[in-house]
Amino acid sequence: MNEPNKQERTMNTQKLSPTRIASAVLVVTAALAILGSMVKVIWVDGDMWRRKAALRTHEYRTLPAHRGNIYSSDGNIIASTMPVCDLYLDLSRRPKKNDRGRVMKDSKGNVIMESAVTEATFADSNLNKVCQLLHSAAPKLTAAQYREKILTEYNSERPHGCFAVAKKIPYSYWDKIRNVKGWNRLVVLNKDNESVIREIRSHTYGSLAENVIGFYNGDVLRTYTGLEGYYDSILRGQDGKIHCRRLTKGTWLPDDQGIRYLLNADDSANIEQPVIDGSDIVSTIDTRYQDIAESSLRDLLTRYSARRGCAILMEVETGYVLACSNLTLDTSNHSRTYKEMHSANVAVSDVYEPGSTFKTVILTAMMNDTTINPNERVRIRQKIFPGKTASGNPNDMHDDHEMHDENGRPIDTADIRTVIAQSSNVGMMELGWKYYSNQRTRLKNAVEKTFYYDLINPDLNVYQAPCHINNLNASQRDFLNFCYGYSTNASALQILTFYNAIAGKGRMMKPLFCKEIINGKKHTKIKPVVLREHICSPETAEIITDMLVGVVETGTGKDLLNPAYSIAGKTGTAQNYRRHTYNASFAGFFPADNPKYSCIVVAEDIPAYGRDAAKVFQKIASCVMAMDKSLGNISLEKKIRYMEEQKLNPWPVITKGNQKEIRQAYHLLNIKYRTADTTCQWTTYKQSEKEGVEGYYTPYHLPSKQIIPDCKGMTIKDAMALLHKMGLNVKFSGCGRVVSQQPKARTPFNKNTTVFLTLENR
DSSP states (O other): OHHHHHHHHHHHHHSOOHHHHHHHHHHHHHHHHHHHHHHIIIIISHHHHHHHHHHHHEEEEEEOOOOOOEEOTTSOEEEEEEEEEEEEEOOOEEEOBOTTSOBOBOTTSOBOEEESOOTTTTOHHHHHHHHHHHHHHOTTSOHHHHHHHHHHHHTSSSOOTTEEEEEEEEHHHHHHHHTSTTGGGTBOSEETTEESEEEEEEETTTTTTHHHHOOBOOTTTOOBOHHHHHTHHHHHOBOEEEEEEEEETTEEEEOSSSGGGSSOTTOGGGSOBOOBOOOEEEESOOHHHHHHHHHHHHHHHHHHTOSEEEEEEEETTTOBEEEEEEEEEEOGGGOOEEEOOTTOOHHHHOEEOOGGGGHHHHHHHHHHHSOOOTTOEEEOSEEEEEEEOTTSOEEEEEOSSOOBOTTSOBOSEEEHHHHHHHTOHHHHHHHHHHHHTTOHHHHHHHHHHHSOOSOOOOSSBOOOOOOOBOOTTSOHHHHHHHTTTOSBOEEHHHHHHHHHHHHTTTOEEOOBSEEEEEETTEEEEOOOOEEESOSSOHHHHHHHHHHHHHHHHTSTTGGGOOTTSOOEEEEEEEEETTTTEEEEEEEEEESTTSOOEEEEEEEEEESSOHHHHHHHHHHHHHHHHHHOGGGTTHHHHHHHHHHHHTTOOOSOOOOEEEHHHHHHHHHHTTOOOOBSOSSOSEEEEEOOSSTTOOOEEEEOOOOOTTBOOOOTTOBHHHHHHHHHHTTOEEEEEESSEEEEEESOTTOBOOTTOEEEEEEEOO
16 A cells, blocks of 8 residues: 555656656746846947946046136236146044044943044144144234134134135145144045135236226126237136046046047047147336336325226337326225225226317317417416306406416416416316317317227227217307317227327327237237328427427416426326216326336325326336336436526535445546445435535434434435334335435334335436
8 A cells, every 4th residue: 555655756756747847947047137138238238238337437527727827928927827726724633532433431321532633743833833824825814813713713613614714825835834843644635526726817916907908707707808808718728638547536637548449530529639828918008117107096096085096108109008007995994095996997987078188189189170370379277168057147258377478477368388387277168169169070080089088999898988078069168178189088098099199290100008918939920000191290290299298388287287298298187077086197208308208197086286286297208218228318308408408516415315326436437425424324315505615424323213214305215224223114105315204304203113204316
């Protein structure tokens, strides 16, 4: 009975069940599917998957080009790209761990927190060193204020893990802070997955000529103003494309391998291209002249609390702008300081009624259009013209000041030379009424042919407001106002362009702010551009020049009279009726007998007249004449000739200074030196009371230690040596010798008193 059962069981074991068969088939099918997939992935779709893998680990990345530098015409870099850093400190606390890496707890079971900052790191010597470096890099805060700022955050309950201390500090200072003992652990290298190190455009001389150089319009627009904007395509160069492989997240390295795994070779988006760095440009700005123009203009604006102003210096022959200062009152943070501000290019963007500086334009246009004798006499002082004002009153016009003859008696008529010299409004209105009262459009057309009303379009990315002449036929008053510089508007650069043309014998040059492009060893000159070959004949330009010299010698600009060189120019005062202030200006050129430079100074909204702007013009002109070696000894020759005519001693006299150095100068010039005392250090020149007898030097005795000495007549070198020795601080403006000082001489002073010196080349 048992044997068959055993045999049956054996037969059952040899027979497979359907479940087992299905499982076996499933395993075999899966194996075949996997094998098929492997074949498909490796051989059929292998290239596609390898390409996709390469795209995740390889890609073409942009390699930014280096932006070119901007140089000044005197060879200094005034704009360049430099690395800056934002300084963040990790002052956070984290759980303390033991040697085995386990979190430590106190007796109550609370996690013990510790800071990354060790006591050695925050030692007074290290912290003070860091704060001093911060103050040097970003002087907005003192070292003590930086120390308080850091300690306040460090001692707070929850110090920040990425605490902002200072932004945009030079890389060199940031690196020095990192290398202070222990501080490399505190300084944050990346914030929000971006490096704290970046490149920005830096202006070497701070705000000097910033509107000319150009401002950055922000990361949204990514554009520039000024030279940076106009020559952007030249300066920025061409970014490169280079094949890279991913090293870690956010880190890529150049790689020559794997290029074959990328997209088709004929796809231009995946072709490597070299980096082409931007070219350099050389601006026409001379940093020496720019500094003089800016400091002199700032003094004027500060004195009268003006709203804004500009000073422009141009080369007559080429139209190159050597200095262009645009200062605007900055009232933010209650600072009330004058500086170059974004979108405030006063010289180009501001248009205003020029006033008396435009009388020269009117007269030149009249002389081009009709025959006018400069000796012709016209009515001045006061006159009632036909018609009435808008309020119904008679057109009763009068000059702001009386004119007198040689005997001091008031006069009612004068020749045209005197009208320009004394800036008679009535005289210009009489001239316009006589020739154009019934041909006003003709006068307008003549002025438009003489004066450049079109947009000058200088090589700057800057807004230019359109200029125009009012409808002269609209009213009698508009026509009369136009004759002496109202009922029209223009920019300071347009006014200067006209005066520069008069200095150039009628040839009008376009103002240029760039003179050269440098691409490696290739230098490309920017050639001067002629706007109009003749705005008047050379003869007319000579007559106008003679009249402008008369303005300085006998007229409203006589404060500029200088025996060292001649100036031709015109004062201008235009009233701003809405603000109840004036726009004061002076435009002209020098040296008048052979003009090389033209210049204009404009101060907006001041309670003063054009002669105040003329003083800024004089400071600029005097310094330029002193520094321009190409003019030779023109100043000295003219001064000697003037002194001979006035029967004065033509030999140079140093009014006051160090006796040893004065004696050496006399010896080198082979001039006899006369002195009352050879032992004294400081000496002053005393003029002889007898005619024909030379003066001599006498000792200059310094006052007591707490009394400010008189530095008038000294060179800046001697004045600074003397004042510093007495414990005084010194600031100065201009060039030449000291002509005034503040506080005045012989007044008491306290510790750290600053003496402000004004220099002029007389």
